[in-house]
Amino acid sequence: MDSATIVFVVLFAIFAALGFGASKWRKGDMRELGEWALAGRKLGIYLAWFLVGADLYTAYTFIAIPEAVYLHGSVYMFAVPYVMATFAVAMIVMTSLWKISKEKNYVTAVDFVKDKFNSKTLAILIAITGIVAELPYIALQIVGMQAVLIVMLQPYFTTASAITSVSEFALIVSFVILAAFTFWSGLRGAVLTAVMKDIIILVSVVVIVIAVPLAIKGGFATAFSKAAAAGAISKVSYATLAPVLGPAFLSLFVLSALALYLYPHSINGVLGSKSAKSVRYSTAMLPLYGFGLFLLALFGILIFAEPNALAIIASQKNPALVVPALIYTTMPGWFAGFAFLGIFIGGLVPAAIMAISQANLLTRNIIKEFKKDMTPQQEARIAKWASVIFKFLALGFVFVIPASYAIQLQLLGGILIVQTLPPIFMGLYVKWLDKNALIAGWFVGILSGLYFIFTIPLNVSLHTLVTSLMSTPLGLLYVAAVSLSLNVVVVFVWSAIARMTKQKAQPATA
Amino acid sequence: MDRDFLLAGLMLAVPTVVLLMLPVYNRADPPLFGLPFFYWFQGVWLFIAAGFYLVAARILVRRLGE
16 A cells, blocks of 8 residues: 555544544534434534535536636636635525524524415425535535545556456445545534544645645746646636636626525535624635635646646546545655545535535425424434435435536525525515415426526537527526526515515405 | 625625736746746635735625624
């Protein structure tokens, strides 16, 4: 074994011991769902900040964005303004949601929707959206974990036929670890390991974003000129944004910013906070975490100046390997092992948190609606098994969608989850929304989104495989922008009509 | 509208509005450490945004007594 593998295995053993041992932490009763899923709402400012901030360093940041920048160029730098803007949204909306959840003892955003609009149908639709939208996001985490293992294992397999076995073996290992981790430890495990995970991740991020560019001859300047040369052939723009992609860049940025805090796992993290003040301050500082994302995105450019890393991607036929391959070829073995562990658990822990949020929604907001007399133990048992089943479904996405589509997994989830914006975000501030209008808007948003996704021709632009974008009179736009607009129009028009008819009806009944 | 809320709202909105003005920063020059302007401009705004947001948080926490 080389030193990278040894360091990785040893650190992972420590991490796993912490994660599995977490079930004994603070002596909650692990059989009860609330305990398993929310870590008992005792998270102080810094622990909550760790949890939410570290959520940013998932496979999205380490794998999907660098890959997308490498393949499709500057348009995927939208991730930088996206993370910046999303925390402004969160500071307003999440504090409101935190306050009302504290007052009325809500655990999920669906609890809020159900109570506010007094509609079981609407609540269940929102719960289903949350569960389904998390699936491709979890799949992305599995792709990320797999990418690390492929790069680590590829030196041990030299024949061409062994390459597929590396990748399949890596996938199975990633999945089994994820399933076991979630099943035994719940959010409590994720929270306790988050401190270790954050330290490992932040150290890896800081070291690799400084050391890798320095290790590459000529640094960024050379990388950009080599990228430009490659881009001239593949018709991808790297240094600046091709004007045709302007609307795509802006719509991806804005819609992703609106979507992030609608995901059940983001909401879960915020609701665990102790006070409104801590929500505001910790959110305000979160854009600082975005600087690591910014530098990691640049690895998609840096790789053009490192032929050995490009060779690994070519031999494995997997562009998701950008960051791990760069680390492997430029860093000493022991440090590569350390950073690989950071990326690996950077997929593992968020995937566990996402699966727990899904399980929470299923038991609390769907099954309980039909079966009111469940005991807390029954509820927790269903949630645990549900989280395992959801992970199998997520695994299905990994098989269906090729590795070069990693970013599309997240964008697909975004199109779905953003349709819950009217009842959740607008519901917090607008008093006259009608529940039937929200249901109709949801159907219009979801169905139009799916329709656009499935009817987009694959070669829609200069860039192949940009499947989440569609042609509109305004230019290329992220599908979510169009379908959310339709949703919001339906909600407002219908609610306005419902309100007028109600006002007319009232004097008559008086 | 209340002056505190207006100021906090501005502090939260300015970074996003600046980044929405794409033609302003969609250019390669001047580069910094080998990065085209399009890139480093976005990176710098992450820090500016955190500063603005902290001011907004302070105003809101005081005003609302959170």
